[in-house]
Amino acid sequence: MPKISGRGFAMPQSPIRKLVPLADKAKARGIKVYHLNIGQPDLPTPQVALDALKDIDLKIFEYSPSDGLRSLREKLVKYYAKYKINVSVEDIIITTGGSEAVNIAFLSCLDPDDEIIVPEPAYANYTAFAIGSGAIVRPVVSSIDEGFCLPPVEQFEELITPRTKGIMICNPNNPTGYLYTQKELNHIRDIVKKHDLFLFSDEVYREFCYTGAPYISAFHLKGIENNVVLIDSVSKRYSECGIRVGALVTKNEEVKKSAMKFCQARLSPPLIGQIIAEASMDASDEYMLDVYNEYVERRKYMIDELNRIPGVYSPIPMGAFYTVARLPIDDSDKFCEWLLSTFEYEGQTVMMAPASGFYTNKGVGRNEVRLAYVLQKDELAKALFVLRKALEAYPGRTI
């Protein structure tokens, strides 16, 4: 039997999805599982998007262009303009979710053994796609005790080698909910400029900033316009993760040309999803505000409740709909498995993402988990109560 690839072995399992089989088994045993593990919003997709699906009147579901429907890209131009991100239709390539945008960005910009610097904890799939492209992730580790703020510039400088090709940020951040300040982004801009790096900027949580200050995109940073590769997705903002529509946005002509070749190889992004995404941008201000307010309230509720559980600490996230919390436990991988395979409280348990998967180095973040606040408040309340009970019962607790 022929052997699989080394990279197949090296690929990490998704820290978010690897526990799914255990959760399935728990459900089969009749246990109610509260999903705090995944960034799947529970809020309804906008009505305009649901209607757009019903209105589709095609006789053939044909390929769309490799860079996506022009009408969708035109609408995105206007959408970005509202955020003072000034790009043209030609700067936008529609991808199969933000995931594919990351993958194609890495394939287009990075060669095997090239290095990218990533502030950690970081979205686990950056590492996965880096492995896919043969590139190496060099982490700068941010700490929960400092609220996951950007580590000092010196730490970036120390990691720069002749193989450093880029920095990858996620802002607002998944998994920490951290929102970079103008000062921090200026630091990143300076390093990018000084060493002529790519800046891969994942901004899929743009809508969810809770500081009141105007949103800062990588495209707002002066002097690095040709270095920026923006990763976007409609998944989170319109609660439509399943349609798989994202975008790679860049002004760099060489990156565009290269990315298009990868896009042509996979033919086209999903047609129906694109039609839905296009309609979604007509979601009313009311819908967007309702969603926003809902997250604001859940955030307050979840963080307050978490910090009331003995031994638990969560910083206050300023964006997205996640937080990374520290728990009084020996090992969050073990704890999260135990929650699904052994524990139950009145027929209920909780599923969370162990933070180990968000750090490159082994052992870091061992007592941290990522929680997503994508449940209604009453469900959230029950989930956090079950978590409290679980921490009392867990044999590996440290208090």
Add this chain to the structure above:
Amino acid sequence: MPKISGRGFAMPQSPIRKLVPLADKAKARGIKVYHLNIGQPDLPTPQVALDALKDIDLKIFEYSPSDGLRSLREKLVKYYAKYKINVSVEDIIITTGGSEAVNIAFLSCLDPDDEIIVPEPAYANYTAFAIGSGAIVRPVVSSIDEGFCLPPVEQFEELITPRTKGIMICNPNNPTGYLYTQKELNHIRDIVKKHDLFLFSDEVYREFCYTGAPYISAFHLKGIENNVVLIDSVSKRYSECGIRVGALVTKNEEVKKSAMKFCQARLSPPLIGQIIAEASMDASDEYMLDVYNEYVERRKYMIDELNRIPGVYSPIPMGAFYTVARLPIDDSDKFCEWLLSTFEYEGQTVMMAPASGFYTNKGVGRNEVRLAYVLQKDELAKALFVLRKALEAYPGRTI
């Protein structure tokens, strides 16, 4: 400005899609372009699939599982059973089109500098995905004069090195329409077994075999069950290329595990597409037969007409809906560009795929083009008449 990756430079442009900008310009000039260049069937998607879209009554378009909806995989098991392909739900991973299945198969099985042997002319994107994964394509060249039959076993043996990891076939073949015989497939099986290789078998044109003999899948070849990675897609058989639903099917547990990690990284295949694909399998026998008969007739018509044009030769394809024809011209890349940028006959022209993109080695197949018979017969008639006129007018003609 930072430099893009070496692989970004090395990636080929799609031979099928690279002429699109020229076609767009021709259309903007008011010219009617007959598309013989792309495998986008013009036949309607089955009514059950169109209805399934209308019947979707979700409030949230959520992520689906990384390996796809279970109900879709269950239905595929039954579908395959009709072709005596005996696989289980666990053997099937749903992908974003057949394209992603090829990509994930290569990433899972091949390391940089590993080699795969590919009978050529071959679907251009195998090379594209090989470049993406860092693997190297070693072509065995089949010849138009022998009707593109499989080259002798010795030619495969000559290419085997310690880095050879697999053979990639497409059966029925894109671009040639060739259908491998049992004897040829046995040869492939023997090489695969002897050298313990992966057999990547792209069988997306399974429905379109015009010999009357039962279809032969790679899974029918005895003794290599763990070596086979089958690539599939619903795109062609149900005329729904735009929904982006395919499958990677394997009994090899290690490949499954590895592929699942790549699937988790990209989260999930398109939800709506999967719902449509599932419904499509209920397409009536009448629909399937109508489609089949339509292609049978177009095939006869197109091949007959092509061979009547002075200097043109096309073998008779036994499967799929393509043929590779030899034209009396200097260079098919130039000719196909010229067709779109310079030529017109009564406001019409023809778009075809230059065969150069289907061969790894430069200069091979220089006077060949791929034509897809995905137009109604009257349109096909006009297209072939325009092609005849173009060949009379082309400055680089060789007769």
